[in-house]
Amino acid sequence: GEFSGLNAPRTFWPWLKKTRSLRPDVALDFQGLLRSALIGKVSGAREFWGMSDGREGSRLFYRRTAKVDRRAHAVDRYLKLAEAFGxxxxxxxxxxxxxxxxxxxxxxxxxxxxxxxxxRGNRKSLRRSVVEKFCEAFEPVRIVIVGKSTRQISVPENCVNLLNQTTLLQLIWLIRAARFVVSVDSGPMHIAAAVTSQLLSIHTWSDPRRVGPYNSEAWIWKNGQLLRAGEITPTTKLKRGRAFRDADVKAIVDLVGEIPEAPKS
Known part of the structure; x- marks a missing residue:
């Protein structure tokens, strides 16, 4: 984060001064962690709202708390907080x-x-060998790789490597233009869920019941199993997570199916 390492003292105090000057009428903590609760408290908000499933002691800072089901999807929990506020x-x-x-x-x-x-989390990310296998398995279909990473990958000719080369608005354009989007659990996955149902979200250790795509027609991969997001409820039994392996790529190729040559209308 921006306050980590030797840079922390130099950046923290200006941030603290600026945040304390905000003085909003109300602050809502949708993250529910100690750091977000501290930000809300430091802001000097007259009213500070949070959720009942807040972690790391964050609930100690709230003036008002919205009761939420901790098993529910994150979007539904956030909406409960917004409703409680009015x-x-x-x-x-x-x-x-x-x-x-x-x-x-x-x-x-x-x-x-x-x-x-x-x-950002290594356990969420695909191994380099999986990325290379993915490109090879889809050949000759064009694969466009996006995101931010310091990893070095070697890809075949049908792959276009755009890692660290797109803005957020360019990423949105690519998501809209793509025939299909395959993404690990991440911010770009949630952007894709808001834009298209032609999406597969890969969940290794994360729980798709709580943080999967908020789009009932999107697809979810969990522990070798493919499910529609609409088939999953807070009470759905799911196996424990595992890494996405090279051998799992074939099921994704079969899911996406044949990519027609005609441009997307």
């Missing part, structure tokens, strides 16, 4: 996102599969 939640939720920015010199044809293989 916001009106419509029956049909919309997640409006911009159309995004096209990439210079990138042609959306021939059609491609977008792969987002790496996340």
């Amino acid at each position: 916001a009106r939640v419509p029956d049909q939720l919309r997640f409006p996102l911009p159309t995004g920015d096209p990439l210079p010199r990138f042609d959306p044809f021939p059609p491609f599969v977008l792969l987002h293989p790496f996340a």
Whole structure:
């Protein structure tokens, strides 16, 4: 984080001063961790709301607490907090996102599969051998790799490596242009869930019942099993997590199916 290492003292005090000057009427803690609770407290908000499943002692800082089901999906828990505060939640939720920015010199044809293989947590990320196997298994279909990572990967000719080369708006454009999106559990996966149902979210150790794609038509991979997100409820029994292996790639190829040559309309 921005306050880690030797840089922490130099960056912390200006941040603290700026945050204390905010003085909002109300602060809502949707993260429910000690760090987010401290930020809310330091802001000097007259009212500070949090959720009943807050961790790391965060609930000690709240003035008001919204009762939530800790087994429920994160989006549903966040909506409960917003409702408790007084916001009106419509029956049909919309997640409006911009159309995004096209990439210079990138042609959306021939059609491609977008792969987002790496996340901040190493246990969430795919191994390099899996990424290489993924590209090989889909050949000659074009695979476009996106995200941020310091990992060095070797990919065949049908792969376009855009790691560390896209803005957020360019990423959104690529998600919209892709025939199918395959992503580990991450922020870009949730963006994709708001944009398309042609999505597979890979969950190694994370729980898709709580943090999977909030799109009933999207697909979920968990411990070698493929499920529609709409088939999973807070009480669904799931096996313990495991890493995504080279041998699991074939099922993804079968799921995505044949990519037609015609451009996406």
